[in-house]
Amino acid sequence: MQIQERNGLSSPVAVAPPRRRPSVREASFDDYQQIAALQTRNGLSQRPRREWAALWQGNPAYERGRNRWPIGWVLESEPGRIVGSIANLPSAYLWKGELIRAATECDWAVDPEYRPFSLLLMQRIVNQPNADLLLTTTVGAAAEPSYAAFQWSRVPAGRWDKAAFWITEGRGFLRSALLKKRTPLAGLAIYPMALALCCRDIFRVRRKSRLRIERKPEFDSSFDVFWEALKRGKRDALLGVRSAAALRWHFRGFGENAWIVTASRDAQVIAYAIFVRRDNPEIGLKRLRLADFQALEATEEALDGILNWVVEHSRLDGIHMLEDVGCVLEGLGIPRAPYHRDLASWAYYYRAQRSDLSHALKESSVWDATSLDGDASL
Secondary structure, three states: OOOOOOOOOOOOHHHHOOOOEEEEOOHHHHHHHHHHHHHHHHOOOOHHHHHOOOOOOOOOHHHHOHHHHOEEEEEEEEEEEEEEEEEEEEEEEEEEOOOEEEEEEEEEEEEEEHHOOOHHHHHHHOOOOOOOOEOOOOOOOHHHHHHHHHHOEOOOOOOOOOEEEEEEEEEHHHHHHHHHHHHOHHHHHHHHHHHHHHHHHHHHHOOOOOOOEEOOOOOOOHHHHHHHHHHHHHHOOEEEOOHHHHHHHOOOHHHHHHEEEEEOOOOOOEEEEEEOOEEEEEOOEEEEEEEEEOOOHHHHHHHHHHHHHHHHHHHHHOOOEEEEEOOOHHHHHOOOOOOOEOOOOOOOOOEEOOOOHHHHOOHHHHHHOOOOOOOOOO
């Protein structure tokens, strides 16, 4: 039930040193097969070619400056043999009305015998000239020292080493938890324990909303209207672009596994939340994870209404838990989830490339950090 670490820099193993120093070059789309094989043998999940290419192709931030934006870099032990790679994903933010160009580092994988040279890839990330801000949102415990060495900082908003959650179907959740711990339990004993878990969650979130709560099939024009109002209201925050086009690209591969839930008053969307399926098939866990929540007004009422709707429909769909990685909703002061779990590391780091940003981003109030940032919900 851990958040996936999108790097292949696991704990060191005893291997023979390489015969020659690897070289670094810019990655290309033609490198897919070797990069996918590299990620697989280093413990990362492999994206299909079309999905991998779509991290850039069709990405509004990439299409604006594709000739000046590297998709990443690779290590070659010899010409044509890739032994390491790092991805470089562009995204757009606004701060005080200015467009901020952000780069997300992810999918950092290096074969064990070449890991002494892994920082050559990080050097390319931090020295790229066209990014104002560097982000990464899936840092694993083994990789944290590497970010510290290059003066990356923990995002000062949220709790990115924890996840808050609600149990929406107690029996299924309990079975998956016991499988994870390899703990046997007689079938009948699950029922009273599961009932107690669910009753606790019903008590916490069960309230009626006066707003219209509904699930949208897509990001329609109402999201552009919402975005125009949101960026005016959060001018002083570092705010990821949330136009309908940007949201369509971000959640393009989820289909029915992305839940777009809105709260409206007088046919006007005043808040939304986006949830994505993040199941763990190994233990049979069915999970919805919060990717983003934004509100123009009536934040508490809108959030209560959306959570009630999502909890109810999760039960109907047999989903076991609803999760908020980073405890984002608690940063709003409402509501507090009944359960929490620890993650293996602090997942969200940043590095400002400009002095004005570096100074401003030390303040938690400037951040509007959610799992929409970086690659946490890609």
